[in-house]
Amino acid sequence: xxxxxxxxxxxxxxxxxxxxxxxxxxxxxxxxxxxxxxxxxxxxxxxxxxxxxxxxxxxxxxxxxxxxxxxxxxxxxxxxxxxxxxxxxxxxxxxxxxxxxxxxxxxxxxxxxxxxxxxxxxxxxxxxxxxxxxxxxxxxxxxxxxxxxxxxxxxxxxxxxxxxxxxxxxxxxxxxxxxxxxxxxxxxxxxxxxxxxxxxxxxxxxxxxxxxxxxxxxxxxxxxxxxxxxxxxxxxxxxxxxxxxxxxxxxxxxxxxxxxxxxxxxxxxxxxxxxxxxxxxxxxxxxxxxxxxxxxxxxxxxxxxxxxxxxxxxxxxxxxxxxxxxxxxxxxxxxxxxxxxxxx
Amino acid sequence: xxxxxxxxxxxxxxxxxxxxxxxxxxxxxxxxxxxxxxxxxxxxxxxxxxxxxxxxxxxxxxxxxxxxxxxxxxxxxxxxxxxxxxxxxxxxxxxxxxxxxxxxxxxxxxxxxxxxxxxxxxxxxxxxxxxxxxxxxxxxxxxxxxxxxxxxxxxxxxxxxxxxxxxxxxxxxxxxxxxxxxxxxxxxxxxxxxxxxxxxxxxxxxxxxxxxxxxxxxxxxxxxxxxxxxxxxxxxxxxxxxxxxxxxxxxxxxxxxxxxxxxxxxxxxxxxxxxxxxxxxxxxxxxxxxxxxxxxxxxxxxxxxxxxxxxxxxxxxxxxxxxxxxxxxxxxxxxxxxxxxxxxxxxxxx
Numbered sequence: 271x272x273x274x275x276x277x278x279x280x281x282x283x284x285x286x287x288x289x290x291x292x293x294x295x296x297x298x299x300x301x302x303x304x305x306x307x308x309x310x311x312x313x314x315x316x317x318x319x320x321x322x323x324x325x326x327x328x329x330x331x332x333x334x335x336x337x338x339x340x341x342x343x344x345x346x347x348x349x350x351x352x353x354x355x356x357x358x359x360x361x362x363x364x365x366x367x368x369x370x371x372x373x374x375x376x377x378x379x380x381x382x383x384x385x386x387x388x389x390x391x392x393x394x395x396x397x398x399x400x401x402x403x404x405x406x407x408x409x410x411x412x413x414x415x416x417x418x419x420x421x422x423x424x425x426x427x428x429x430x431x432x433x434x435x436x437x438x439x440x441x442x443x444x445x446x447x448x449x450x451x452x453x454x455x456x457x458x459x460x461x462x463x464x465x466x467x468x469x470x471x472x473x474x475x476x477x478x479x480x481x482x483x484x485x486x487x488x489x490x491x492x493x494x495x496x497x498x499x500x501x502x503x504x505x506x507x508x509x510x511x512x513x514x515x516x517x518x519x520x521x522x523x524x525x526x527x528x529x530x531x532x533x534x535x536x537x538x539x540x541x542x543x544x545x546x547x548x549x550x551x552x553x554x555x556x557x558x559x560x561x562x563x564x565x566x567x568x569x570x571x572x573x574x575x576x577x578x579x580x581x582x583x584x585x586x587x588x589x590x591x592x593x594x595x596x597x598x599x600x601x602x603x604x605x606x607x608x609x610x611x612x613x614x
Numbered sequence: 615x616x617x618x619x620x621x622x623x624x625x626x627x628x629x630x631x632x633x634x635x636x637x638x639x640x641x642x643x644x645x646x647x648x649x650x651x652x653x654x655x656x657x658x659x660x661x662x663x664x665x666x667x668x669x670x671x672x673x674x675x676x677x678x679x680x681x682x683x684x685x686x687x688x689x690x691x692x693x694x695x696x697x698x699x700x701x702x703x704x705x706x707x708x709x710x711x712x713x714x715x716x717x718x719x720x721x722x723x724x725x726x727x728x729x730x731x732x733x734x735x736x737x738x739x740x741x742x743x744x745x746x747x748x749x750x751x752x753x754x755x756x757x758x759x760x761x762x763x764x765x766x767x768x769x770x771x772x773x774x775x776x777x778x779x780x781x782x783x784x785x786x787x788x789x790x791x792x793x794x795x796x797x798x799x800x801x802x803x804x805x806x807x808x809x810x811x812x813x814x815x816x817x818x819x820x821x822x823x824x825x826x827x828x829x830x831x832x833x834x835x836x837x838x839x840x841x842x843x844x845x846x847x848x849x850x851x852x853x854x855x856x857x858x859x860x861x862x863x864x865x866x867x868x869x870x871x872x873x874x875x876x877x878x879x880x881x882x883x884x885x886x887x888x889x890x891x892x893x894x895x896x897x898x899x900x901x902x903x904x905x906x907x908x909x910x911x912x913x914x915x916x917x918x919x920x921x922x923x924x925x926x927x928x929x930x931x932x933x934x935x936x937x938x939x940x941x942x943x944x945x946x947x948x949x950x951x952x953x954x955x956x957x958x959x960x961x962x963x964x
Binding site: 462466487491529531537542 | 670671773788790814818819820821822823824826827845846847848849850851852854871872875876885886887889890891892893894900901902903904906
């Protein structure tokens with residue numbers, strides 16, 4: 271079996287709220303709780319969930335921008351916090367990030383050439399300007415910014431949103447990473463060009479076998495990008511369902527995943543008007559500072575079982591079809607030991 | 615065909631025109647010259663009808679929505695041959711040529727607007743209750759008891775707890791609640807037409823569903839007409855009776871919702887629809903539109919979509935297409951493309 275690039279083991283991340291200049295008692299908020307996630311070489315993993323569920327925080331922890339409060343991040347078998355300088359530098363090159371906002375991710379005072387050649391000189395991938403020019407040109411061709419002469423001397427503000435995001439993607443490829451964390455890479459782009467950028471990412475994935483963590487709130491986009499890979503559904507800081515993207519989207523098991531898919535408006539009048547949304551028991555999303563006991567979805571869940579769902583937190587339990595679900599509907603009796611193990 | 619579409623098909627002949635728009639043009643004054651945001655637009659909005667305007671950002675959707683309510687900023691210059699509002703059983707109003715005071719009273723009472731970005735649409739230092747009162751006073755309603763009753767009714771209508779919501783400040787409410795309060799506020803004076811600019815954008819999926827069901831419900835309960843401005847095709851698919859595709863400031867296709875989604879005739883509409891992935895559909899059929907929209911200050915001759923169109927010919931670069939009916943016996947579905955017949959013949963033969 272291949273060694274994973276990154277493994278999250280029981281990762282919890284907390285922030286404090288209040289207690290600053292304005293006074294008040296500081297409150298601890300666990301935005302991520304007991305996240306276990308393994309990313310293997312060449313794999314696609316999609317992370318979906320609504321705003322505030324911890325998708326971006328997970329991405330930041332994997333990209334090394336935030337340390338976990340508890341738990342471990344394992345990079346090629348070693349704990350990330352204990353890496354020496356050289357190993358850490360290798361990790362930095364291995365994992366690259368594509369940000370959501372292509373308008374803020376590029377230095378407005380630099381030309382596209384400067385933006386892309388900077389890291390090449392910094393990491394001594396090129397010796398002189400001639401080599402840099404050739405490498406930058408190749409990169410721009412890879413991300414379909416052709417003819418190259420039209421783009422290489424321009425500044426970011428002269429490009430459209432889609433073109434800028436292509437530059438961001440090109441920049442993430444410079445160091446030949448093995449994992450790209452793409453945090454909502456197309457949500458700021460216009461509908462008409464989203465698909466072409468996601469198509470580009472898919473093509474790069476197929477060509478270079480780079481692993482992807484694709485973070486999105488758009489389930490249809492996750493299906494489009496993630497087919498053949500895994501999909502993790504997050505709710506209030508926990509992964510509630512994990513499995514092959516087609517299976518999770520085709521036959522959702524967790525009541526939250528079911529609610530999302532049945533609520534999702536689709537660009538097809540007859541299909542979308544025939545949808546029957548799940549009747550949730552509450553419309554309000556609980557406050558992260560005052561989480562419900564047991565399963566955090568229980569106050570809204572239509573399948574709520576009193577005395578069970580509000581008791582212990584359900585852990586992810588493997589199902590016969592290979593996916594994992596954190597819900598007592600599927601853990602009854604059989605999966606209890608595993609539930610405990612996941613929680614430990 | 616679903617129920618809503620059937621009901622629509624049988625009723626459309628009897629529907630009266632609520633707002634007639636003829637040859638509407640809007641441009642913004644910029645240093646480089648006039649930016650033509652809306653050009654030569656014609657539309658009749660009927661009673662009890664939802665019209666969705668779809669298109670990319672910068673296509674003129676929002677400008678069109680604002681122009682209809684005559685709420686454009688001072689940098690905009692609008693002109694229309696005709697902008698006539700005909701309420702059922704009420705007085706006809708020529709919106710393009712009436713006094714500012716008549717216009718002020720007409721807005722909200724007859725046509726209400728739900729703006730994009732729900733937080734900035736509120737006064738942050740007023741409780742929701744006072745935002746309601748503010749609007750009522752501007753239209754000459756001072757009766758507190760009446761207002762209280764109306765507030766409670768509206769909260770119930772949008773499924774919000776009145777006690778919790780009316781005494782809250784805007785920042786204390788979640789995004790979905792704010793959007794619903796804003797819809798309630800728009801309905802305060804029983805308007806006939808509501809213009810909603812991106813009503814579900816930036817909301818979570820479960821909240822989007824609540825807002826969509828609410829809007830569907832309100833339309834039947836209150837006999838409303840709605841103009842839905844959105845880049846989200848799903849919203850149009852959910853709620854629209856008719857769909858308008860806008861490109862570079864022009865209407866390029868107008869038609870009943872099922873015609874637009876299942877039999878789009880304009881290459882741009884076709885591109886928009888095949889560029890959005892669905893949960894149920896096949897992924898192989900997807901493709902997005904190459905290129906980007908033209909500069910609205912320096913528009914090309916001929917068809918404005920020419921630089922991105924796979925069917926472009928020399929004629930498209932010189933001759934400007936006009937709206938023509940897709941079927942000879944009906945003007946319901948119209949398209950502005952020189953080659954729509956050939957394109958669709960080719961598509962059916964493949």
